[in-house]
Amino acid sequence: MTTAIAKKQNGNPSVSFGNVVDNLFQNSLRRFFDDNFWETDTPLATGKIPVNVRETEQQYEMDVIAPGCSKEDFSVNIQDNLLTISFNHKEDKKEQDQKAGWVRNEYLQRSFSRTFTLDDTVDVTKINAAYTNGILRLTLPKNEKAKKFSRNIEIK
Structure with a gap:
């Protein structure tokens, strides 16, 4: 059994290497399927x-x-x-x-x-x-x- 412990700094969870890699992969994959793979997130694509x-x-x-x-x-x-x-x-x-x-x-x-x-x-x-x-x-x-x-x- 593996237990992950996230250290909090100033009340916010710390960013782990795994989280950064997961976010990078998910964002790149989403942009690939949205035909925006080589573009940064556009406001219209993110709803902001x-x-x-x-x-x-x-x-x-x-x-x-x-x-x-x-x-x-x-x-x-x-x-x-x-x-x-x-x-x-x-x-x-x-x-x-x-x-x-x-x-x-x-x-x-x-x-x-x-x-x-x-x-x-x-x-x-x-x-x-x-x-x-x-x-x-x-x-x-x-x-x-x-x-x-x-x-x-x-x-x-």
């Missing part, structure tokens, strides 16, 4: 899609960084106060050579989903989205109650 958010006086702007995608594969939905941005792409490739007696079928599916909670400062009826140069940009206008207001009050 970066989103940049900016606030201006009039609106919020969200940039979903997703190069190589098609705008037809995106879906943007609002339900109650949840904004969900999702992407789903399916592709079938079929090749055959009846004389040589071979058939090759490949199926590719890429997908991701991100959900954000909206507060009552967003005018959900005026949200719009556009996909250009690998970036899905959403514009979320603020409603009147969220916009800064200033005025001088006359003292009587």
